[in-house]
Amino acid sequence: MTRRLVVEADGGSRGNPGPAGYGALVRDPLGGEVLAEIAEPIGVATNNVAEYRGLIAGLRAAAEIDPGARVEARLDSKLVVEQMSGRWKVKHPDIRPLAEQAREIAAGLAEVVYTWVPRAENADADRLANEAMDGVPVRRGPDRSGGEPGAETSGGASGDTATGAPPGGAAGPRHGSGPSTAASGRTGWAAPDTTPTRLILLRHGQTPMSVERRFAGVSDIELTPTGHEQARAAARRLAERGDVDVIVSSPLRRTRDTAEHVARELALPVEAWSGFAETDFGAWEGMTFAEVRERWPDEVARWLADPSVPPRGGESFAAVAERVGAARDKVLADYAGQTVLVVSHVTPIKVCLQQALLAPPEALFRMHLDVACLSEVDCYSDGPAVVRSFNDTAHLA
Numbered sequence: 001m002t003r004r005l006v007v008e009a010d011g012g013s014r015g016n017p018g019p020a021g022y023g024a025l026v027r028d029p030l031g032g033e034v035l036a037e038i039a040e041p042i043g044v045a046t047n048n049v050a051e052y053r054g055l056i057a058g059l060r061a062a063a064e065i066d067p068g069a070r071v072e073a074r075l076d077s078k079l080v081v082e083q084m085s086g087r088w089k090v091k092h093p094d095i096r097p098l099a100e101q102a103r104e105i106a107a108g109l110a111e112v113v114y115t116w117v118p119r120a121e122n123a124d125a126d127r128l129a130n131e132a133m134d135g136v137p138v139r140r141g142p143d144r145s146g147g148e149p150g151a152e153t154s155g156g157a158s159g160d161t162a163t164g165a166p167p168g169g170a171a172g173p174r175h176g177s178g179p180s181t182a183a184s185g186r187t188g189w190a191a192p193d194t195t196p197t198r199l200i201l202l203r204h205g206q207t208p209m210s211v212e213r214r215f216a217g218v219s220d221i222e223l224t225p226t227g228h229e230q231a232r233a234a235a236r237r238l239a240e241r242g243d244v245d246v247i248v249s250s251p252l253r254r255t256r257d258t259a260e261h262v263a264r265e266l267a268l269p270v271e272a273w274s275g276f277a278e279t280d281f282g283a284w285e286g287m288t289f290a291e292v293r294e295r296w297p298d299e300v301a302r303w304l305a306d307p308s309v310p311p312r313g314g315e316s317f318a319a320v321a322e323r324v325g326a327a328r329d330k331v332l333a334d335y336a337g338q339t340v341l342v343v344s345h346v347t348p349i350k351v352c353l354q355q356a357l358l359a360p361p362e363a364l365f366r367m368h369l370d371v372a373c374l375s376e377v378d379c380y381s382d383g384p385a386v387v388r389s390f391n392d393t394a395h396l397a
Contacts, residue, residue: 003069003070005028005035005065005069005070006028006073007055007058007062007074008058008075008125009023009057009125010051010054010076010128010129011047011050011052011053011132012051012133013049015044016047019041019043020041020133021039021042021129021131021132021134022132023039023126023129023131023132023138024038024058024061024125025058025124026061035061036061036065037138037141038057038128038138039131039138039139040057040138041135041137042132047242047243048077051079052080052099056102058125059071059105059109059112063108063109067108069110071109071110071111071113072112072113073112075115075116075125076118076121076126078243079240081114082267084102084106123195126195196378196379196380196386197337197339197378198243198338198340199340199342199376199377199379200238200339200341200342201375201376202258202342202343203346203369203373204344204345204371205223206224206226207227209286215284215287215311216254216345217280217281217315218277218285219286220252220253222253222254223257223258227258227371227372231257231261232265233395234258234372234395235261236395237374237394237395238262238265238266245335245338245340246268246339247259247271248273248276248331248340248343249273249342249344250272250273250277250344251272255344255345256272258372273327273331273342275324275327275328276344277345278346278347279315279320280311281315282314283312284314307362318361320348320351321351321354328355332379332381349369350367350369352375352377353375356377356379356386356387369391370393373392374393374395376388
C-alpha cells in the first residue's frame with residue numbers, strides 16, 4: 001500500500017525583500033505525527049522566494065522519508081499553489097529556477113498535489129518560518145545516526161526549545177514582524193501570540209474628481225484611463241505577493257472597477273461591502289475645498305475642529321468611523337487568520353489606519369493617501385493592530 005504524507009510549508013521575509021527564512025514539516029496524515037521539521041534562514045530574499053524554498057525543503061524531506069509516497073503539499077501561498085498546480089504561469093525570473101527545482105523533486109515521488117490552506121491552518125510551518133527569520137535553524141527527522149528518533153540534526157538546541165515554541169503552540173507574527181522573544185533566548189520586541197488577520201487597504205484608481213481635487217463621496221463616478229492602468233498595476237503587484245485570500249470592496253463604481261482588475265489577476269470573486277463606502281459629503285459633493293470654504297467658512301471651520309460635525313446634509317467622520325469599524329470587525333470575524341484585500345476610499349482607509357494606531361480622530365486630517373496606494377495592517381485576535389505600510393505607491397513608479 002502506497003504511503004501518504006502531508007507537507008506543510010511556509011516562508012517569509014521581514015521587509016520583502018528583507019531578512020528571510022522558511023519552515024517546513026512532514027506529517028503522517030493518519031495520526032498527525034510530525035515526522036520531520038526543517039527551518040532555515042536564507043539571508044535577504046522576498047516572501048515568494050522564501051515560500052518556494054520552504055516547499056522545496058518539505059518535498060525533499062518527504063522524499064527522504066519515503067520516495068514512493070503520495071504527498072499533499074499544503075501552503076497558505078495561493079501563488080505557489082496555483083503555479084505548482086500548473087494553473088498560473090511562473091513569470092518572475094527569481095522564481096522560475098525554484099519552481100523547476102520543486103517540480104524535479106516532486107517528479108521523484110509517486111504523486112504530489114498542492115492545496116491552499118488559510119494561514120491559521122498553517123501555523124506550525126509559520127512558526128518554523130518565524131524561527132528561521134530569527135536566525136534559528138532547525139532540522140528534525142528520521143534517525144540517520146543511531147540516536148533517538150526525532151533528534152535534532154542541526155542548529156544549536158534540542159528538545160522543545162529548538163523551535164522557540166512548544167509543539168502545537170501559538171505561531172508568532174507573520175512576515176515582516178519584529179523578532180520573537182520566545183525560548184530561543186533572543187532579545188527584541190515581544191511578539192503577539194496569535195496569527196494575525198492581514199488587511200491590505202487599496203485606494204481606488206484615479207477619477208476625474210480626484211484629478212480636480214473635488215469632494216467625491218457617494219457619487220458613482222468611474223475611473224479615468226489612467227485610473228484603470230493604476231488598478232492593473234496594483235493587481236500585478238498583489239499577484240506577485242501571492243497571499244491575498246479574499247477581496248472585499250466598497251460598492252461604488254470606482255472601487256468595484258479597481259477591485260475587478262485585481263480579481264481577474266488573482267482569480268478571486270469580489271464581495272461588495274457597504275461599510276467601506278466613502279463619506280457622504282452632502283452639499284459639498286463635487287466641490288473643491290476652496291469653493292466650500294468660500295461659501296460656508298464657518299461650517300468648514302467646525303468640520304475641521306470636530307469629527308462629529310457633518311458637512312451640510314452629509315455624514316460626519318465620527319459616523320464614518322463607526323460604520324467602517326463595524327465593517328472591519330466583521331471582516332476580522334469572518335476571515336480570521338487570512339489576508340483580506342479591502343478596496344475602498346480615502347476616509348475609510350484613513351479610519352482603519354487611525355484606529356490601528358490608536359491615534360485621535362484629528363489624525364484623519366494629518367494623512368495623505370495617493371490614488372491606487374496600498375497600506376497594510378495586521379490585526380491580532382488578542383487585541384493589538386500593527387500598521388506595516390502606509391501609502392505605498394511603488395507599483396505606480
